[in-house]
């Protein structure tokens with residue numbers, strides 16, 4: 438099996454790569470700057486917005502994990518070009534190459550203006566908090582389109598906060614541990630015939646605010662809980678809109694300004 442990872446030099450991919458390597462699997466790594474390959478990894482450099490690059494990247498691929506793009510707020514022009522247009526280019530290239538499964542990195546910021554509750558369902562309709570959040574909602578819509586038109590299996594993962602450790606108090610709710618990220622993306626790659634799904638990417642955090650049910654239906658079994666870091670986290674708890682809404686500080690960040 439060959440899996441193409443876009444944005445392979447980025448933060449989430451760097452955590453995922455070692456956790457997704459298997460003896461019978463080749464990882465093809467694509468980014469604008471070349472990531473360090475290991476074992477049977479293949480490396481390609483180029484942009485997800487370049488149809489020629491994407492056609493080459495998708496050749497002989499069984500599944501795509503699309504993580505490429507801006508991972509935070511940016512100008513509308515950049516967000517439109519790299520995140521929205523780039524994701525269409527990726528899906529189009531995958532479809533033309535006969536790739537049957539695509540896993541898309543969505544984000545909690547697609548629903549950043551939803552109120553914090555105990556377990557927000559993964560199929561909650563978009564309430565973006567930034568241009569970045571709009572791009573993630575658009576990516577989910579593009580995935581739905583390519584599934585409905587071409588029968589591709591498309592799973593959108595609304596990632597919470599995927600870092601080595603929970604970033605601050607909010608992270609105690611939103612953390613997706615690197616190991617759980619590995620488990621979740623593995624389930625996305627291997628579960629039989631998922632069709633189109635939107636799932637939350639979150640660990641089994643005591644304080645979690647997202648539903649785990651949809652990802653568990655794919656076979657994901659989270660084993661980590663951010664609570665074990667609670668005593669080490671000393672930043673002040675969010676207040677106001679940052680506490681009230683799922684998107685936390687993104688709900689007040691100036692639109693279009695890199696944050």
Ligand code: 15L
Pocket residue numbers: 508509544545546596597598599611684
């Ligand atoms: C995201 O979507 C970002 O890519 C990441 O940098 C974090 O800000 C994360 O959301 C979060 O909400 O913690």
